[in-house]
Amino acid sequence: MTNWRAVLVGFLVAAVLGVVGLAVPGIGQLAAGLIGGFVAGYLAGGGLARGFWHGLLAGALGGILGGLVIALFVAIAGWAAGPAGGALGGLAGLSILTVAVLVAFVMALESAIAGAIGGLLNPDRPARSTSRDYY
Template sequence: MTNWRAVFVGFLVATVLGIVGLVVPGIGQLVAGLIGGFVAGYMAGGGLGSGFWHGLLAGSLGGIIGGLLVGITVGVAGLALGPIGGAISGAAGLGIVAFAIAISLIMALESAIAGVAGAAVRS
């Protein structure tokens, strides 16, 4: 059974550290995803499979929300440029979807690996 509290806390940790990582060099997005996945796996406990699952969910939630924010930003920019901008942002939408999926997969996999480590530490 999924511990949604652990997933949400892991997501929040990754989000906050990701924002700090934008301002403070050296922390970066990779470390934020790893720590968020670790926290989700540690909180969920229950073995390595559970840590993998909870870290995966925490990381993919961050990737999905990040992709949505990029999509909304491009859509609003396209609307501001009028009909030609709408056509351009519509054509760019396919590339943005592919980019968002790739980022979501990377964030989910790194968080899942860290979730396994978190569950192993707790066990």
């Protein structure tokens, strides 16, 4: 099960550090993705796979939201050209969103690797509950 709190905290850490990292182009953005993914994986805990998944989601969330905003702007701009422009703008916006989602997941691999390390370093949070009440 996905721990959305861990994903959101990891995303927020990456977003804040990414804004601060604009002062050091390239290195700042890379560090932001790594640290955000690590935080998401550490908070989720439970091992490599669970940390990888949560780091991947935290890293990709920013790209998906950015792509959604760009797609909406393109679709709205198409409405200014009338009905045909609206249809073409909507199609272009959908295409941009699709490409942005794919690119976001590819670029989120650094966050996923850092999340896997974070999940490995936090064994106190099991991936699943080991005890169940059958009564």
